[in-house]
Structures are given as structure tokens and as C-alpha cells.
Amino acid sequence: MDLVAELVALLGGPHVITADADQAPYLQDWRGRYTGRVQAVVRPATTEEVAAVVRLCRTHGAPMVPQGGNTSLCGGATPDDSGKAVLISLQRLNHIRALDTDNDTLTVEAGCTLAEVQAAAAEADRLFPLSLASEGTCRIGGNLSTNAGGVHVLRYGNARDLVLGLEVVLPDGQVWNGLRALRKDNTGYDLKHLFLGAEGTLGLITAAVLKLSPRPRSVCTAWVAVTDPAAAVALLRRFRTECGERLSAFELMSQMTLALVLRHIPGAQNPLAEIPSWSVLVELSDTRVDAALDRILESVLAPAMESGAVLDAAIASSEAQRLALWGLRENASEAQRHEGVSVKHDVSVPVSRIPEFLRRADAALTAAFPGIRIVAFGHVGDGNLHYNCSKPAADENAELLAEWGGLNRIVHDLAHELGGSISAEHGLGQLKRGEIRRYKSALEMDLMERIKRAFDPDGLMNPGKVL
Amino acid sequence: MDLVAELVALLGGPHVITADADQAPYLQDWRGRYTGRVQAVVRPATTEEVAAVVRLCRTHGAPMVPQGGNTSLCGGATPDDSGKAVLISLQRLNHIRALDTDNDTLTVEAGCTLAEVQAAAAEADRLFPLSLASEGTCRIGGNLSTNAGGVHVLRYGNARDLVLGLEVVLPDGQVWNGLRALRKDNTGYDLKHLFLGAEGTLGLITAAVLKLSPRPRSVCTAWVAVTDPAAAVALLRRFRTECGERLSAFELMSQMTLALVLRHIPGAQNPLAEIPSWSVLVELSDTRVDAALDRILESVLAPAMESGAVLDAAIASSEAQRLALWGLRENASEAQRHEGVSVKHDVSVPVSRIPEFLRRADAALTAAFPGIRIVAFGHVGDGNLHYNCSKPAADENAELLAEWGGLNRIVHDLAHELGGSISAEHGLGQLKRGEIRRYKSALEMDLMERIKRAFDPDGLMNPGKVL
Numbered sequence: 054m055d056l057v058a059e060l061v062a063l064l065g066g067p068h069v070i071t072a073d074a075d076q077a078p079y080l081q082d083w084r085g086r087y088t089g090r091v092q093a094v095v096r097p098a099t100t101e102e103v104a105a106v107v108r109l110c111r112t113h114g115a116p117m118v119p120q121g122g123n124t125s126l127c128g129g130a131t132p133d134d135s136g137k138a139v140l141i142s143l144q145r146l147n148h149i150r151a152l153d154t155d156n157d158t159l160t161v162e163a164g165c166t167l168a169e170v171q172a173a174a175a176e177a178d179r180l181f182p183l184s185l186a187s188e189g190t191c192r193i194g195g196n197l198s199t200n201a202g203g204v205h206v207l208r209y210g211n212a213r214d215l216v217l218g219l220e221v222v223l224p225d226g227q228v229w230n231g232l233r234a235l236r237k238d239n240t241g242y243d244l245k246h247l248f249l250g251a252e253g254t255l256g257l258i259t260a261a262v263l264k265l266s267p268r269p270r271s272v273c274t275a276w277v278a279v280t281d282p283a284a285a286v287a288l289l290r291r292f293r294t295e296c297g298e299r300l301s302a303f304e305l306m307s308q309m310t311l312a313l314v315l316r317h318i319p320g321a322q323n324p325l326a327e328i329p330s331w332s333v334l335v336e337l338s339d340t341r342v343d344a345a346l347d348r349i350l351e352s353v354l355a356p357a358m359e360s361g362a363v364l365d366a367a368i369a370s371s372e373a374q375r376l377a378l379w380g381l382r383e384n385a386s387e388a389q390r391h392e393g394v395s396v397k398h399d400v401s402v403p404v405s406r407i408p409e410f411l412r413r414a415d416a417a418l419t420a421a422f423p424g425i426r427i428v429a430f431g432h433v434g435d436g437n438l439h440y441n442c443s444k445p446a447a448d449e450n451a452e453l454l455a456e457w458g459g460l461n462r463i464v465h466d467l468a469h470e471l472g473g474s475i476s477a478e479h480g481l482g483q484l485k486r487g488e489i490r491r492y493k494s495a496l497e498m499d500l501m502e503r504i505k506r507a508f509d510p511d512g513l514m515n516p517g518k519v520l
Numbered sequence: 521m522d523l524v525a526e527l528v529a530l531l532g533g534p535h536v537i538t539a540d541a542d543q544a545p546y547l548q549d550w551r552g553r554y555t556g557r558v559q560a561v562v563r564p565a566t567t568e569e570v571a572a573v574v575r576l577c578r579t580h581g582a583p584m585v586p587q588g589g590n591t592s593l594c595g596g597a598t599p600d601d602s603g604k605a606v607l608i609s610l611q612r613l614n615h616i617r618a619l620d621t622d623n624d625t626l627t628v629e630a631g632c633t634l635a636e637v638q639a640a641a642a643e644a645d646r647l648f649p650l651s652l653a654s655e656g657t658c659r660i661g662g663n664l665s666t667n668a669g670g671v672h673v674l675r676y677g678n679a680r681d682l683v684l685g686l687e688v689v690l691p692d693g694q695v696w697n698g699l700r701a702l703r704k705d706n707t708g709y710d711l712k713h714l715f716l717g718a719e720g721t722l723g724l725i726t727a728a729v730l731k732l733s734p735r736p737r738s739v740c741t742a743w744v745a746v747t748d749p750a751a752a753v754a755l756l757r758r759f760r761t762e763c764g765e766r767l768s769a770f771e772l773m774s775q776m777t778l779a780l781v782l783r784h785i786p787g788a789q790n791p792l793a794e795i796p797s798w799s800v801l802v803e804l805s806d807t808r809v810d811a812a813l814d815r816i817l818e819s820v821l822a823p824a825m826e827s828g829a830v831l832d833a834a835i836a837s838s839e840a841q842r843l844a845l846w847g848l849r850e851n852a853s854e855a856q857r858h859e860g861v862s863v864k865h866d867v868s869v870p871v872s873r874i875p876e877f878l879r880r881a882d883a884a885l886t887a888a889f890p891g892i893r894i895v896a897f898g899h900v901g902d903g904n905l906h907y908n909c910s911k912p913a914a915d916e917n918a919e920l921l922a923e924w925g926g927l928n929r930i931v932h933d934l935a936h937e938l939g940g941s942i943s944a945e946h947g948l949g950q951l952k953r954g955e956i957r958r959y960k961s962a963l964e965m966d967l968m969e970r971i972k973r974a975f976d977p978d979g980l981m982n983p984g985k986v987l
Contacts, residue, residue, distance in 0.1 A: 155872035234870045236902040237944035242968045246713030267764045297734045297807035298765035340764035403701045405622035435703040477704035501709045503974040
């Protein structure tokens with residue numbers, strides 16, 4: 054029997070998709086950069102079915118591409134165009150398996166959307182703190198495979214920091230049951246951390262034990278005008294020193310970014326009198342109802358205003374105002390889209406190097422690409438900037454896109470020089486798989502390749518990604 | 521030239537120790553369980569010297585045993601008795617390399633004591649939260665290699681959670697420079713997490729970039745009598761829900777444990793009127809000076825007292841009282857030592873299973889070993905118990921020790937049955953290297969062995985440990 058027939062025998066016809074039109078939504082990435090072809094898209098419903106699919110694919114030498122919500126920004130879940138691969142959609146593994154409120158853990162299957170995981174935590178009066186733009190669509194398995202970041206990393210860590218255990222189908226079809234719900238377990242190599250962030254190249258995450266956090270009962274959000282990025286970093290330090298873990302977001306936004314949001318997003322309003330050179334969205338949250346966060350926030354801002362580092366500030370006085378401030382931040386990408394394509398970056402540097410990065414990148418890009426428009430914003434508390442470049446006119450952008458490589462070179466070389474990363478939270482996927490070789494040492498690439506060979510000697514698991 | 525001569529040529533005579541008397545302190549573990557022999561103890565002073573030593577050892581086929589402060593509780597840093605190995609002491613790599621206050625990171629060499637690292641953080645008005653009994657002696661490289669735990673894991677995580685980057689000398693003498701100081705970096709497999717907790721079997725950690733936290737400016741500590749472990753778990757949940765990250769310690773202690781401390785530790789005083797069946801040490805801390813922690817603590821305890829789950833409580837009203845409460849907890853092991861040897865365990869289970877573990881372990885051990893005395897205490901907020909067994913009379917203890925295996929079997933089987941671990945924070949070393957094979961799946965052991973072969977094909981790095 055050929056592979057597709059065997060897959061149909063295993064899963065039933067409706068869950069083995071071979072018609073082009075039905076396959077199409079799975080074969081192109083969210084940004085529309087990559088389009089692949091496959092023998093079949095399969096939709097197993099259980100870990101055992103996933104394992105059986107993997108064993109069949111392996112027997113037939115067919116490459117496998119795991120996919121959750123298909124929201125990768127780097128083509129991490131899109132097959133190549135050889136047509137040899139089988140795309141394994143995890144969307145039917147979408148059950149909440151267990152909730153343990155005394156242990157503060159939630160056991161979920163890979164195909165739950167991030168929003169479903171958040172909701173299950175909220176129902177138990179707990180918080181699952183991972184939060185990002187695509188949360189209604191992305192699946193937790195994908196979030197873990199790319200070690201997703203988002204707006205609350207500052208306080209709660211990256212996706213990997215929220216995981217206690219994993220269940221993984223290995224490239225040979227064996228199932229590793231690492232679904233431990235322990236906060237301490239020192240019995241050998243931490244396999245979990247190897248699969249987290251491996252983008253499905255070492256095995257296929259089918260379930261996870263997630264850590265829950267207490268639910269905040271007070272929140273206070275402000276929009277703050279600062280003189281420059283150095284003032285933002287100084288303010289961050291002051292907030293961390295004085296507020297500790299209350300600080301749950303600290304987002305930076307350039308004048309150009311806010312201007313585009315105000316121009317293009319319906320209902321967007323500037324909370325301040327002018328559009329600041331640099332804005333910071335700062336949020337404090339606390340489990341206590343009587344946390345007096347507005348008073349604390351003001352007490353931190355007051356000396357910074359006196360010293361001139363903070364020029365103006367608006368504290369949200371209602372939930373509607375709070376959401377409006379977040380809307381300004383969350384629509385940054387969307388606003389830029391209204392002005393045409395852009396060359397996007399997802400870089401990180403040590404927080405202390407943020408001002409230097411912004412100053413030097415701006416100067417180098419302006420010199421190399423006169424008239425370039427830089428939309429800089431991001432999670433400055435994590436040293437993570439989304440740094441997007443475009444030209445004011447749409448036709449110039451085609452030109453700029455053609456020089457994509459040269460532009461990347463400037464931005465990535467600088468991030469690297471400052472001890473940074475060319476992919477802070479989006480992973481490598483197909484997009485940065487070549488680029489990373491410029492920056493990672495040959496030794497580190499060799500160590501990664503040794504691990505890949507040890508786990509997937511036939512190279513069938515999500516080939517062409519990461520390595 | 522023979523290996524020792526080459527090592528002398530490399531490091532100079534004073535740093536290659538061959539005399540038995542001079543070697544002795546390095547060759548026996550802290551508990552006195554294991555004694556080994558070596559060709560030489562070497563004391564390189566730099567990463568380059570470590571790498572050169574490793575290359576020499578490899579050329580000569582000599583096994584290498586890395587050692588920090590020699591405080592392993594599982595014989596993880598003690599050589600075997602073949603006399604073939606070279607013991608590489610990291611104690612001269614003891615420099616603080618860098619401090620970045622805006623990035624909240626500290627770059628340290630492996631041979632710094634944990635106390636030195638804590639002090640460097642404190643000097644910068646920051647906290648390095650790892651804290652454990654041996655902190656004056658143990659070295660940070662060893663802490664990271666065993667992924668040490670301690671009393672503040674509840675709030676700040678295990679040692680691995682406090683690390684952003686590593687420098688590692690690989691088994692072939694190459695140096696991996698992974699000293700990144702980034703909070704977000706998603707560019708491939710997380711090698712750092714592979715070396716952390718690997719007990720020196722995959723490479724030798726020479727330096728690390730550590731995350732710092734804001735320094736608490738308020739602290740409030742209480743000693744609380746609860747009816748039973750279930751009441752302790754319920755109280756923990758209430759504290760987490762209402763106090764969030766303020767909760768920085770939640771330690772459980774049995775009546776027997778406290779009784780031994782009061783009997784043997786000079787100056788120890790019971791903070792309550794009676795010795796409770798079960799005591800909890802709870803601590804809140806906050807970056808704010810005006811945190812009103814005593815009021816918050818009382819507000820959480822009050823309803824628990826009304827419901828009868830909490831029987832009595834004493835809140836420390838001075839720093840001296842606070843330290844006295846901690847003294848009761850920290851002297852638990854020491855107090856038991858006064859009554860002779862004991863069989864010690866370091867198990868973890870999901871927090872929700874703590875009451876069941878204690879109830880069933882107690883019943884099974886009492887049935888199997890009539891008259892057995894159980895000293896149970898630990899980091900219940902992490903699901904981690906130190907569960908030590910002895911007999912009231914010293915001569916009976918020799919008998920009990922002889923049945924060490926059977927006793928372990930009961931405790932470890934139960935922890936495993938409840939989804940737990942037989943080594944929560946001490947690692948495997950030599951002590952539990954065989955025992956773990958009973959509990960970890962063959963598949964997981966196989967994956968670990970594949971990694972070991974990929975990194976150390978000749979098996980020269982700390983052989984006989986972990987695997």
C-alpha cells in the first residue's frame with residue numbers, strides 16, 4: 054500500500070486531506086511568504102494516532118511537518134515544495150487533560166489555542182500568562198515549539214519558562230512521556246528544554262503540563278512620554294527596583310510608530326497632548342485588590358518627571374481607557390501595514406544596549422537608504438525590539454524590499470555586535486535558517502547538528518527548518 | 521611526557537597536586553560516603569587553562585572530574601577509585617567578570633562561591649536569589665551543574681531559571697561561548713539548559729551570565745501551626761492567590777523535626793505555646809518599603825484560623841526573631857545528626873500530593889520498620905520534601921542503614937507512583953545513578969545516552985555520574 058492509503062486506513066478518509074483546495078490553507082504561511090506541497094495533510098486526534106502516523110511516514114521515508122495554528126512568522130510550519138512531505142496538523146488534539154489547582158498546573162494537548170488555555174486557567178481563577186497577538190488562532194504546541202514570547206515575558210518569562218512537562222512523539226514514532234508536574238526534578242538531562250524551541254525538528258510536542266500563576270486583581274496602566282530610549286531604560290530600572298514583580302509590561306514605541314497608529318487605526322486617540330519622541334506603555338498588576346497601584350505608579354513617575362526624563366504621562370482611569378492604551382501598542386504592526394510592505398526585524402540586545410542599538414541602527418540605515426522610515430517598538434523590558442523599515446511611498450518599497458538582504462545585514466550585524474540575537478521570539482523557521490549561520494559559531498551549529506542527528510538521524514522531522 | 525608532567529608544564533607545579541595528603545580534601549565527598557583516587561588534582565586559573573587541561577587529558581585518555589566547592593550530596597564531584605582520573609578544581613576561576621545594572625545581569629566564573637555571587641549582587645543593590653545551606657562553600661559552577669534548589673525556588677525558580685548564558689569547555693577541549701545576556705533569544709536548540717543540571721557529564725561550565733532580581737526592602741516571616749499537611753497545602757494556595765510573588769518561602773516541618781531542633785540546637789526556642797503536629801514557616805517579601813506585609817500576612821491567616829485549619833501563629837516582630845524562626849528550619853538536618861545517622865531522601869511530588877505522600881509513606885515505613893522515626897521537612901511550596909528516617913537508638917540505626925535499599929524502595933516507589941521524583945534538588949551523582957533506572961523509562965535513558973554520546977563520545981567527562 055502506498056503511504057496515503059495507509060494513512061487513510063489509519064485515520065479514516067476525512068482526516069487525510071489530499072484535494073488541493075482543501076490542503077491550501079495548510080500549505081501557505083500566515084505572512085504569505087512560503088507555499089509548499091505535500092502528499093497529504095493528516096489530522097490525527099490522539100497522541101497514539103500521531104505516533105502511528107509518524108511510524109508510517111518513517112517507514113515510507115516521508116518528511117513530516119508538524120503544524121498547529123499555522124501562525125509562524127518565519128515559515129516554521131510550512132512544507133517545502135517537493136511534495137514529498139506529510140503535514141501533521143495537531144488541531145484535533147485540543148483537549149484540556151487535567152487541572153490541578155493545588156499544584157497550579159494545567160495539562161493541555163498541543164492543539165488547544167492559546168486563548169483556550171488562557172480561558173481554562175481563568176475558569177480556575179488562575180492566570181496562564183503567555184499572551185500574544187495571534188492568541189485566538191495559534192496553538193499551544195506551536196507556542197512551545199517556538200518558545201513564544203509576547204508582552205508579559207518581563208514578569209513571567211518566555212513560553213519555556215511556563216512548562217513543567219511534555220509529551221513528545223519522537224521521530225521514530227516512540228512516545229516520550231515527560232508529563233511531569235514537578236517544580237523540582239534533578240534526575241538527569243533536561244529533555245523538555247531541548248524540545249521547547251526546537252520548532253518540531255527533534256520531535257512533535259503532543260501535550261504539556263503548564264504552570265499557572267495567581268490571577269491579578271488590580272491593574273494599572275499608563276502611557277508615558279520619555280525624552281529618549283536611555284530615559285526609558287532608566288525608568289524601567291526604577292520600576293523594577295521599586296515595584297518588583299508588579300511590573301508586568303514595559304513597552305517602548307517611537308514617534309513614527311504612534312503617528313501611524315493614530316493615522317490608520319479607527320478610534321485610536323493620543324492619550325497625551327503631543328506625540329512624544331518616545332512613548333512607554335507601563336503596566337503594574339497585583340494579586341491584591343487593595344494594591345494602590347495608581348499611587349505606586351505615580352510615586353515612581355514623579356521623580357522622573359522632576360528630573361526631566363519623563364515629559365508627560367497619562368494613567369488609565371477605567372478599563373476602557375486601559376484597553377485603549379493597549380490598542381495603541383497592539384496595532385503597531387497593523388498600522389504600518391496600511392502604508393504598504395515593510396522589512397521586519399525581531400531583534401534583542403541586552404536592555405542596557407537598547408539606546409545604542411536604536412541610535413546606531415537609525416544612523417546606519419538612514420545613510421544607506423535615504424528617506425527610510427523606521428517603525429521601532431517592542432518589549433524593551435526584555436531587550437526585544439520589533440524594528441520595521443519601509444519607505445513613505447509604496448513604489449519605493451518595492452525597491453527597498455529588493456535590498457532586503459543589505460538591510461538585514463545592517464540591522465542583524467549591529468544586534469550581533471551588541472551581544473544580541475536576530476530572532477528574539479519568532480524562531481528561525483525557514484526565514485532565518487541561513488542568516489543564523491552568519492552569527493552563531495561553527496561550534497554551536499555543530500553541537501545543534503549533533504543533537505539533531507542523535508534524535509532524528511534520518512532528518513525527517515520538519516526538514517529545512519532551524520538547521 | 522606523561523600526563524602529569526605535561527600538566528605541570530602547562531599550569532606550573534603548585535597547581536598540579538600529586539601528594540596524597542594535599543589531594544585528600546578533594547577526593548572525599550562532603551558526606552564522607554565516597555573516596556576516590558586520581559593521577560592529579562589540577563587547579564587551572566582561566567578558561568583557556570581549563571580547555572588546555574581538557575585537551576591534554578583527552579589526548580592521554582584520562583577521565584576528568586570537575587569539582588567546585590566539593591559539597592555534592594550525591595558524590596557528583598568525587599572520582600572513582602581507579603586512580604586514572606584527573607580532578608579539575610574550578611576554585612581559581614573565581615572572578616566576577618561583569619555587572620550590568622541596566623540589564624540586571626552578573627557575569628561570574630564557575631569558582632565563585634554562591635555567597636560571593638550573592639554579595640556582588642547585593643553591592644549593586646540587587647538580589648541573586650539562590651540560597652542554600654552550603655552557600656559559603658559551594659561554588660556557582662557546581663550549583664548550576666546540579667541545578668540547585670533551596671528555599672526561594674517558590675518565587676524565583678531553580679538555579680537553571682536564573683541563568684541567561686554559559687561558557688562551557690566541551691569534552692574535546694573546545695570552548696563554547698554562550699555567554700549571552702539576553703532575556704529572549706530564539707535561534708535554535710537551547711544548549712544552555714542541556715549543560716545546566718548535567719553534573720559535568722557533557723562539559724565543564726567555566727562561567728555564566730546570571731539574572732539579578734530587585735532587592736526586597738520589606739520582609740515578614742511567621743511560624744504557623746497547622747492541623748495537618750492538607751491544611752498546609754490549602755494555606756499555601758491561599759497565600760499564592762492573595763499575595764502572588766510576595767510569597768518567598770513556604771516551608772513545612774513535622775512535630776518530630778521541630779522537637780529535635782528544640783532539643784539539640786542551643787538557643788532554639790519554640791515560637792508557639794506547644795510543638796505543633798505540623799509547622800509552616802511562611803515568608804513574604806516586597807521591594808516596597810511601605811508594603812505592610814504583616815497586615816497582609818495576618819489577613820491571610822485570620823480566616824484560616826477561624827476555619828480551624830491554622831491553630832496558632834507567631835509573626836516575627838524583629839530581625840532577630842525572624843532569623844530565629846529561620847534557624848529552626850535551617851537546623852533540621854543538624855539536629856537530627858545529634859541523634860546519629862539517618863537515611864535521607866530528597867523527593868518531590870506535585871504539591872497536591874504532599875498530604876497523600878506523607879500519610880502513605882509514614883504508614884508503609886512504620887509497618888516495615890517498627891519504631892522508625894521520620895523527620896519530614898522541606899520546601900512544600902515546591903512539592904519537595906526532605907524525608908529522613910532513623911531509629912531512636914543509635915545501635916538500631918546500624919540495622920536500619922543495612923536495610924537502606926528496602927527503605928529507599930518504599931519511599932522512592934511511592935514518590936514515583938504519585939508522579940514524583942527521587943531527586944528534587946540534589947542531582948543523581950553516583951548515589952542515585954543506579955536507582956534512577958528503576959524509575960525513568962528506558963526511552964528517556966536512551967535519549968540521555970544519545971546526548972551523552974553526541975557530546976562526549978569517549979565518555980571521559982565525569983564518568984560514573986548520572987548515566
